Each structure stands twice: as structure tokens, then as C-alpha cells.
Amino acid sequence: MSDNTEEKLLRVTSGGNPKNLASAIAHALYESPEVTLRAVGASALNQAVKGIIIARSYVAPRGMDLYVVPGFVTIESRDGDISAIVLKVRVS
Numbered sequence: 001m002s003d004n005t006e007e008k009l010l011r012v013t014s015g016g017n018p019k020n021l022a023s024a025i026a027h028a029l030y031e032s033p034e035v036t037l038r039a040v041g042a043s044a045l046n047q048a049v050k051g052i053i054i055a056r057s058y059v060a061p062r063g064m065d066l067y068v069v070p071g072f073v074t075i076e077s078r079d080g081d082i083s084a085i086v087l088k089v090r091v092s
Contacts, residue, residue, distance in 0.1 A: 006089030014043030026058040
């Protein structure tokens, strides 16, 4: 695998569709062993978790399983710095 692979970042919103997110996660994982989801707020985090659960069912027929490494990151916004939750989704 090449070292110049670009990290895939998916920004999750509270109003997003979990099935669409799951599809984006699955497609990203077919190309790379890791994708990062970034969510701000409880509702966005809820959508991210739903998306991961659905994505797991999408990649399972290919013999892939997923695991998640959670963390925090500070991002800049118009209102100042805010904390976001990042979920690194990896193939095992």
C-alpha cells in the first residue's frame, strides 16, 4: 500500500441520512482501510453511529468487519473553536 493515500474525512450532520452515510463509508473502505467521521453534537453523533452500523452490514459480504476508534478534535468555526467527535472506522 502506498504512503501517499489521502485520509478520507466524512462530515456527519444531524439531518443526514444514515443509509447514505453508510454507503459513503463502505465505498471509502473499499478504497482505503480507514475512514474518519467527524460529528458535532449528540444528534450528529447518533447519525454517525447508525451509519457505521449499516455500513457494517454492507461490507460483511466481502468478508470485512469494522472497528471504531473514537476521539476528540478541536475545529475552528465562525463562532470560535468547538470540540468535535471523530470516529476512525477501520477494516479488520
